[in-house]
Amino acid sequence: MLGLFKRYGFAAVVAVGLGLITLVVVGKTLFDSLGGEGAATAAPPGADRGGGGGGGGAPNVLAATTTMHTFTDGLQALGSAQARESIVLTxxxxxxxxxxxxxxxxxxxxxxxxVEMSSVEQAADMAEARAANDAAQEELRRYQELFERGFASQARLDTVRAAADATEARLNAGGSRIADRTIRAxxxxxxxxxxxxxxxxxxxxxxIGTLDDVSEIKLDFDVPETQLARVTQGVEIIARTAAYPDRVFTGRIANVDSRVDPTTRTVRVRAMLPNADEVLRPGMLLTVEVRSNPRQALAIPEIAILDQADGAYVYRVVAREGGQAVDLVRIQTGQRAGGMAEVLEGLSVGDRVITEGVQSVRPGQPVQLGEPPATGDAAQQLPLRPRG
Structure with missing residues (x-):
């Protein structure tokens, strides 16, 4: 017997241990199936789990109120900044x-x-041409008087006048040569x-150098020809640059090129950006967002949306006898930008939707709301804070 225990004792101990574990698991399963009060069930958002509280009281949640918000049909592009006017000094x-x-x-x-270039020779020629012109103009004046008194012929007066005009032209040419040696802004x-x-x-x-007028910046960017309807003159654009990540530069489309590039099937668009503080410089790369079709639409924070395979849902707070509860509502969304989502169907102005605590509620369950959000535009509303 001692030999058998030594041979099979370890296997027997393992078998007994596995049996005890199996009894514990089966016992707990039977206890849960018989309706233990503390048992909780889980279901995906939108499943019909009946009304009623969840055994643990009304959970604290944060909610936001639906309001009207401005949305646009965004179009993204990359643009290159250019000076309003720019030349190379040469x-x-x-x-x-x-x-x-x-x-x-x-x-x-x-x-x-x-810039002033050397002009010693040209200055000497200019002085000579000025002296010759002065003499010719004086001679013309004398012959004009003689002609008026009848002591000079018309032919002689015409000859003197032509000589005076020639000397004046040489003087002007000398002045132009000197001007070519002076570069002005x-x-x-x-x-x-x-x-x-x-x-x-x-x-x-x-x-020699460059000269730029950067009081305004010309921002050129390309858009697909299929988006031409969105880039009409006067449409607002916003631009950002990595050099100033916390700033947004606003401008408007000034011109759209008259031709579409047959190779890339894009069209060049030019917007003008005010640059009073001159932080934008020619050559900068900027990201551009064209804000076409601006409109006021119902909006909610994007974090309130539960995206499911069959659509988008939100938990809406409704008044019930004795307090607040939630309903699961299917909605149709449009544009999403800046943390806000456009609501096309399913909600009305003033509805409150759960933004935090979504995982702890189910349809029909009572909830406890935090404090009302700060008033203002929906894009600037802060989430509600639960009471202490």
């Missing part, structure tokens, strides 16, 4: 720089002299980095 003639009248980052006014703006120095030889096309 000389018209090949010569050395005599003087630079600006420094990097300077704000300049329209007509201000920025064609508009007010900010000068970029200076890339040349006094005494440096420059040719036409060589860059």
């Amino acid at each position: 000389p018209k003639v090949a010569d050395t720089i005599r003087a630079l009248r600006f420094d990097s980052g300077d704000r300049v006014r329209r007509g201000q002299v920025l 064609p508009f007010a703006g900010i000068v970029g980095l200076r890339t040349a120095s006094p005494g440096q030889f420059m040719r036409p096309g060589d860059q």
Whole structure:
């Protein structure tokens, strides 16, 4: 016998243990099936589990009131910022720089002299042309008097007048050559980095600097041709940039290109963004949202929605004898943006829907609500806080 126990004793102990575990599990199952008072059942949202409380009293929940909110048909795109006006400062003639009248980052006014090229030879030619013109104009004046007194012929007067006109034209040409050696700001703006120095030889096309008017920003972006109806002139857009993640820049569509790109099947759209503080700079990449078809619609917080395979549901708070209860309501939603959802069917203005505590309630169950939310636009309403 001792040998048999040593041989089969461990297996016997294991078998007895498994038997005890089986008895405990079967006993608990029978107890639950006989209607134990503390047993709870679970069902997915929307299942009909009857009315009545859940054995644990009315749970605390948070609710929000449906209100009217502004929705738009959003269209997303990427855009590139450009200055309202922008030029590259470059000389018209090949010569050395005599003087630079600006420094990097300077704000300049329209007509201000920025660059002066060497013009010693042109100044001498200008002085010679001015002297010749003065002499020719004086001679014309004398012959005009002689002609009026009858001492000069018409032919001689015409010859003198032609010579005076020629000298005046040479004077104007000399002035134009000198003007070509002076670069002035064609508009007010900010000068970029200076890339040349006094005494440096420059040719036409060589860059001395840049000038940008950034009081407004032109924002160009492409949209599919199928969305052309949404991007008409005057439609509001909002833009964001990674450089200023906490800011939103608002503008409007100014122009839509007259042609669709046959390769990409997109059309170029240009919006104008005010830039009074000049934080936006040419070349920035911005994300664009076109806000077309603005409308007022019934809205609820998006967190109140229970998305199921057969549709969207919410728990609506209703008045019952002795307190508040909830009903499961099927709704039809539209746009969702900024944490709010557009409600097309199923709710009315003023209805209250559960936003927190959804998992602890079931249809027909009494609930205890927190304090009313702060008044204001639905997008800014705070969730209710339960009472202490």
